Amino acid sequence: MGAYTIEDEGDFVVVGTGAGGATAARVLSAAGRSVVLLDEGPRLKTEDRPRALLGAMTSAFRDFGTTTTRGTSPFPLLQGRLVGGSTAINSGIIWRLPEDVRREWVERYGLSELADEAGLARAFDTIERELEITETSDEVLGNNAALMALAAEKLKLPGKVISRNAARCKGTAQCLQGCPGEARQSMDVSYIPRSLAAGARLHDQARVDRVLREGGRAVGVEGELVERGSEGRSRGRFKIRAKRGVIVAASAVQTPVLLRRSGLRGMVGERFQAHPGAAVVGRFKDPVGMGFGATQGYEVPLRDRFMKLESLSMPPEMLGARLPGAGPAWQERLGQLDHFAQWCVLVRMEAHGTVRPTLFGTGSDAAVSFTPTALDMRRLREGLTTLCRMMFAAGALEVYPGIAGLPPVLKDLSEVALVEGYDLKARHLNLMASHLFGSACAGKDPARSVVGEDLQAHALPGLYVMDSSVFPTNLGVNPQHSIMGVVYRAAERLAA
Ligand SMILES: Cc1cc2nc3c(=O)[nH]c(=O)nc-3n(C[C@H](O)[C@H](O)[C@H](O)COP(=O)(O)OP(=O)(O)OC[C@H]3O[C@@H](n4cnc5c(N)ncnc54)[C@H](O)[C@@H]3O)c2cc1C
């Protein structure tokens, strides 16, 4: 064996096995192209995935969920680091690319082919059939979601039951830990096994650190075989050659890091955008039982107000940490753990940030700068105010807004005015983001974008980016379906 522990070759090498990478592999392998898939994270069998939160986060989350933004008020960016990517830890919520976003991509960014209405609709139809997408049924809605539905009805808000890729959901509320019965069609149990059955090869725990070029073209990748459970220990190096193309789908954070490490510059890592959120907890007289129901079952999309409200069930360890009070007061609430509901607001932020590589071996490998604007914070405050009102409308005895500087417990509806009138800053909240976009955006003009309509890098033929980095704007909805739809079409064109 030479300098490499693993050497391999395919028509295409795909870096990352999440929503983007797995979809590209599914389409290319079905078209008879040979595909080599790589992921930095491990391939975990469903039965081996830890159910307790600590183990789940250690085994499946990038940096144990501690990757944070840099800026005046850092907040975590949650991402999966396992085969299946973030889809293997997500809630399965499905939204097609909103029509206003699609039109903006065509009219403002000239992406008429990428965002072609009929082409995208066809891709979404196929994906919805293949991934068993349907509305959450009444049987597994659960009380957390049902209470939100009640509140929406009372306050005349346009709520709806969430559509998910989990038709056979049993309501275990464990999506974060991986679906125990493989009902949720995340990539690790759907498009990855289908690609492998069609002839694709997968190397897990293989972190790509460079795209290789020859004669001005991308011709493969090389990197480190990393040991499971360790962020850095090496089991050797690998090199994969690609006869037709290198597809990078490592996420809106990791993709620009890899491109920059491979010598690409210009707009790489610019225009990073996010759809972050914060949660409100309410305590009810009767048991809510967050441990039963689809992890997320009900939503109130308020598109014209740039926000989306969602029910969000949590593992008890996380919920316990969210309860206010200390000593006996906290213990008393802990004893009532079954009586809480939790809902969150996500804001389609206008802020733009940047992503840059850090030095290897210095913790997280990406430095993400992102600071919400004053308008983003006003929208967030409006969303939190609405959630507090909804909690009381549904009958909450007390509400925990989770805002530093305000009383931790609101006792009745009149106290919601405190939230509404607060000069809310990002540092007052436990913000979190997992919907990330735009750091290698698509466009016609090479001076203002990284890839063209075919998702091929302007600066390096043979290199394709197929994840949410290419989205020129923030969607304001849960992104996995849009990523899959856009990639599905681009991969079909590439296969042809
Ligand atoms: C907790 C959580 C809940 C969510 N809930 C929903 C939801 O309900 N609905 C929804 O639409 N969206 C949801 N999302 C977001 C959604 O999962 C992501 O937007 C989507 O998975 C992103 O797809 P991607 O292909 O860009 O990246 P990912 O799915 O994150 O996949 C990237 C993959 O690349 C690998 N990788 C990164 N760098 C390298 C490298 N250098 N070498 C090799 N491999 C590498 C990673 O290990 C990872 O497996 C959620 C996300 C999280 C974290």
Ligand code: SF4
């Ligand atoms: S709630 Fe439970 S059964 Fe339903 S999709 Fe999530 S993990 Fe699977």
